[in-house]
Amino acid sequence: MTTTKPARVRFAPSPTGFLHLGGARTALYDYLLARQTGGQFILRIEDTDRKRYIPGAEEELMRSLRWLGLEWDEGPDKGGPYGPYRQSERKEIYQKYAQQLVDSGHAYYCFCTPERLAQMRKEQQARGEPPHYDGTCRNIPPEEARRRVEAGEPHVIRFKMPKEGTITVHDLLRGDITVENRTLDDYILVKSDGWALYHLAAMVDDHLMGITHVIRGSEWLPTFPLHAHIYRAFGWEEPIWVHLSVFLKPSGKGKMSKRDAEVFRKGHKSIFIKDLEELGYLPEAVNNWIALMGWSYDDHTEFFTMQDLIEKFSLERLKPSPAAVNFSKLDHFNGLHIRALPEEELARRLVPYFHAAGYPDVTVDDLRPIVPLIQTRITTLDEAPKIAGFFFREDVEPVPEELIAKKLDAAQSVEVARRAREVLAAVPEDAFTPENTEPPMRALVDELGLKAGQVFGIVRVAVTGQRVSPPLFETLAIVGKAKTIERMDKAIKMLEALAKKTQ
RNA sequence: GCCCCCAUCGUCUAGUCUGGCCUAGGACACGGGCCUUUCAAGCCCGCGACAUGGGUUCAAAUCCCAUUGGGGGCACCA
Numbered sequence: 001m002t003t004t005k006p007a008r009v010r011f012a013p014s015p016t017g018f019l020h021l022g023g024a025r026t027a028l029y030d031y032l033l034a035r036q037t038g039g040q041f042i043l044r045i046e047d048t049d050r051k052r053y054i055p056g057a058e059e060e061l062m063r064s065l066r067w068l069g070l071e072w073d074e075g076p077d078k079g080g081p082y083g084p085y086r087q088s089e090r091k092e093i094y095q096k097y098a099q100q101l102v103d104s105g106h107a108y109y110c111f112c113t114p115e116r117l118a119q120m121r122k123e124q125q126a127r128g129e130p131p132h133y134d135g136t137c138r139n140i141p142p143e144e145a146r147r148r149v150e151a152g153e154p155h156v157i158r159f160k161m162p163k164e165g166t167i168t169v170h171d172l173l174r175g176d177i178t179v180e181n182r183t184l185d186d187y188i189l190v191k192s193d194g195w196a197l198y199h200l201a202a203m204v205d206d207h208l209m210g211i212t213h214v215i216r217g218s219e220w221l222p223t224f225p226l227h228a229h230i231y232r233a234f235g236w237e238e239p240i241w242v243h244l245s246v247f248l249k250p251s252g253k254g255k256m257s258k259r260d261a262e263v264f265r266k267g268h269k270s271i272f273i274k275d276l277e278e279l280g281y282l283p284e285a286v287n288n289w290i291a292l293m294g295w296s297y298d299d300h301t302e303f304f305t306m307q308d309l310i311e312k313f314s315l316e317r318l319k320p321s322p323a324a325v326n327f328s329k330l331d332h333f334n335g336l337h338i339r340a341l342p343e344e345e346l347a348r349r350l351v352p353y354f355h356a357a358g359y360p361d362v363t364v365d366d367l368r369p370i371v372p373l374i375q376t377r378i379t380t381l382d383e384a385p386k387i388a389g390f391f392f393r394e395d396v397e398p399v400p401e402e403l404i405a406k407k408l409d410a411a412q413s414v415e416v417a418r419r420a421r422e423v424l425a426a427v428p429e430d431a432f433t434p435e436n437t438e439p440p441m442r443a444l445v446d447e448l449g450l451k452a453g454q455v456f457g458i459v460r461v462a463v464t465g466q467r468v469s470p471p472l473f474e475t476l477a478i479v480g481k482a483k484t485i486e487r488m489d490k491a492i493k494m495l496e497a498l499a500k501k502t503q
Numbered sequence: 504g505c506c507c508c509c510a511u512c513g514u515c516u517a518g519u520c521u522g523g524c525c526u527a528g529g530a531c532a533c534g535g536g537c538c539u540u541u542c543a544a545g546c547c548c549g550c551g552a553c554a555u556g557g558g559u560u561c562a563a564a565u566c567c568c569a570u571u572g573g574g575g576g577c578a579c580c581a
Contacts, residue, residue, distance in 0.1 A: 014581050049580055114579065121578095130505040131577060156579055174508070183506050183577095191579040198581050222507055222576040245509075246575065252514070255574075292515065292530090299517035300529045319516080321509050322574055329515065329531045339544075376544035387542085438540095445540090456540040468542045 006039035007212045011065075011072070012202065014046040015057035018272045019064035020256075021325065022217060022247050025290040029215050029244070031070045032291075032313040039212070043075030044205060045086045048195045064273040068283045069306055082209040087201050094196035097204045097234070098157050098189055106233035107189055109145040109155045110137040133158065133186045157190040159199070159226065159233075169228040171221075172242045173320040179225050187226055199223065203230045206239060213315070215242045218322075242315060245294055245322045247271075252324040268380075269327045280353060280380030282341075285334040293323045303336055335379045343371045350384050357385030359392045366392070369478055373470035388470065391478060396465030396487060400494045403461050405454040410499040417458050417495055419444055421488040424459075424481070432481040434473035441473075462491030 011027040013019070019027075034041035043065070045058055062077065074080025084090055101107035110133075112120075121131040137145075138160065149155055161184045168178040189200040196204070206214055220227075221243050231238045249256050261271050270276055276286055288304050296319070297304070297312050304312070338346065347367040354362040374388050390396050404413045423440045445455045456472050463484055469475060476484050 012581090016581075046581065052580060110579095117579085125504080128504055132505095171508095177507075179507070185577080188579055193579075195579085197579075202581090217575095217581095218508070219575060219581085224507085243508085248574075250514075252573080289515095294515090296516055298529090302515095302530055319509095323516090324514060326514050326531065332531055335544085374543090377542065379543090441540095452540045454540090460541065466541090470542085472540060 004037050005212070007033045007037040008040050008042065008210050009034050009213050009215060010042040010044050010206070010209065010211050011070075012044040012046050012205075012216075013061050014049070014052070015061060016049075016052045016054055017057060018274055019061050020261075020273065021271045021290060022244075024064070024068060024273050024286070025247075025293060026215055026217065026244060027065060027070050028068070028287055028291060028309075029295075029313070029315075029318075031072075032309050033213060033215070033315065034073070035310045036313060040073040041070070042080070042082075042209060042211075043072040043085065044209070045076055045088075046198065046202065047086060047088045048091075048197070048201055050088075050195075060274065064277075067277055068273065068287060087196075087205065090201070090205070091195065093208070094190065094201050094204055095194065098196065098200060101159070101189070101230075101233060102157060104233065105160065107157050107159050108138060109140070109149055110158045110186075110188075111140075111148060111153055111155045112136055113154075135186065138186065154192045156188045156192050158186040158188055159230065161186050161226075161229070167225045167228060169225050170241065171224070172240055172315055173318050174243070177221075177224070181225075184225055184229075187223070189230075199226055199230065203227055203234075207231070207234070207236045211239050213240045213242060215244065218243045218245050218320075240315075242318070243320075244318070245320055247293065248322050248324040250325055250327065256325070264327075271325070278382075280378075280382035280384075281330065281334050282337045282349075282381070284340075285330065285337040288337065289330045289333045293325070294319050303333075303340075331379045338378060338381070339375060341375075343375065344368070346375060347371045350381060353381045354385050354389075354392070357382070357389060359385060359389060362392055370470075373474055373478075377470065387466075387468070390464045390466065390469075391475075393465075395490075396463070398461045398465045398491060398494065400498050402467055403458055403491050403495050404498070405450075405458050408450075408454060410495055410502055413458055414492060414495040414499050416448065416450070416455055417462065417488065417492045419448065420455060420459050421485065421492065424476070424488065425485055427481065429481040432484070433477050437476055438473045458491070459488070463487045 009030040011023075011030045013023055031041045033039070043062070047053055047058070058076070065072070072078070074082065074085060076085040079085075098107065102109065117133075120134055124131050137158070162181045164181060166178050166180050168176050170176055187199055188197055190196050224241065224243070228238060246255055248254060249260050256271055264270055265275060268279055270279060273286070277283075284305065287306060287309065291304060291309055291313070292302065295313070295317055297317065341349070347364050350367050350371070351362060351364055354367070370388050370391060374384055377387060378384050403417070404410050405416060408416065420441065423444050424437060426440070427436050441455065441459075442452065445452050448455065457467075459476075460469050460472050461467060463479055464475060
């Protein structure tokens, strides 16, 4: 861990949807840097566009962040010394700074109508030119512009981009990037409704909030020079800029689309954090997984707890190239973290999944003995009720054919089932443990000259209703003698019926 | 179309800055084996990559150039 100055970093989502993988990774890196340096992690809501605002999205964003364990130090719900932390509450601040830019000649009023602009763009494209503002209002004398503004004429404020020269900006991962100013546009800073756009609002906020590292997606790379221009126009010291690569779809071909996201959701996958929780993923696993998409510690360490990440994360080891999302790796990490959980903790976390799966009365106490049996057998928490739900059902419904042992017929299986029932019935009810049930059952296997799997398989299907289950004798101990015998009897009846039918 | 970014196994990556230790390491997935009452877990083995072409150099995955490929952006969205 390198000792550096405390970092002030911010995660600044706009409330237009759910937290997804890309946002979560950005937030995670923000959080790690803040915690590692003893700095602050700030949550700022970028909600200046009222048209795109989705009610409830802000709360949902916060919920996902908290689920991941990324608690912020300053934010809209908890305040802080640099608030407010919602851009919709900072309108006057942006107007003041926009005015400052106009006064210093770095910005100007533009009275062009959206219709004219659209027409202009159309013509430019027809001519094969890249769309850009043509500068019509750039040279309106300040006094005249002011008069028109005061007369109530609709207007926006644009950045007065230099027509010549170049600007060199510095990204931590990519080094210096030099672009020609003429390829940049006179971007709009303040809309005609008086609201600042991202380009102005985020820069003002980042400066005012003392942000030391701006970590954001690489979709901001094209406007990065504009942002640097704004900082320099104000005469402010720039933060360290870090542009993270985007996530590609698993095939590596292109960015995730809305359509892709829907398809994933059908296949027990999702790019949305709130879905991942529902699908049975651990926040530990999700963090571990996304941390490693674009960052690495060394050539072999892959398992990281949050504490590990806080200690070992470093901006220097970030990678600038895009990364394809690999869901099977998430499954792998989830399995790893499930196995790393103390049994008591796993039991606690499993409770809601049993409730959701239709076992509303299951408690931690019920789950405690079962956890050791399934801990290595599930990769997501929602699999637990599927594999161990039979423990909580009054009755099980085996598929009759599955009761027939391998290489035996129905009649022979009935016989084996009857003998197994006898053996189990002979074990005392209050000592129905693996130590007492397994040896006599093994003796039976020898006596019958069969394979263990043949005999145990019948009992397994009879008692659990499944071909695949946790280890048999531990399972029987939890199910108890009474239910075991009851289910054996039922299985024997089913087998008898089958035997009669095939005669 | 214009601008910007990126480039090692199918995928995530180590190695690139500071050329030689790289007949390129790890992980996921995949194939096989061991263990085994089912299924997992665990262990072992295998498969598999420096995009291409030019340079520079005694030596290039590593440096330079070009090409190709991929990604992103070009809104009174963020």
